[in-house]
Amino acid sequence: MNEAMLWDDWIKGRRTRRETGNRVAPQEIRRPEGADDVRLQRLFNGERGLPFKKTEEL
Numbered sequence: 001m002n003e004a005m006l007w008d009d010w011i012k013g014r015r016t017r018r019e020t021g022n023r024v025a026p027q028e029i030r031r032p033e034g035a036d037d038v039r040l041q042r043l044f045n046g047e048r049g050l051p052f053k054k055t056e057e058l
Contacts (some may be wrong), residue, residue, distance in 0.1 A: 018027075034040075039050045 034048070037048060044050060
């Protein structure tokens with residue numbers, strides 16, 4: 001690929017990539033807790049990271 005991928009093209013393939021990945025690994029891979037929780041919660045409004053969109057919403 002010699003050119004940048006367009007956002008719309010990336011979104012079209014995202015659902016397929018996520019569904020394929022879910023076959024080999026669990027969908028939720030975020031650890032329940034970690035050493036950086038305080039810092040992460042400060043950055044992400046009380047959460048440990050950015051929210052994930054459901055596959056159906058993509």
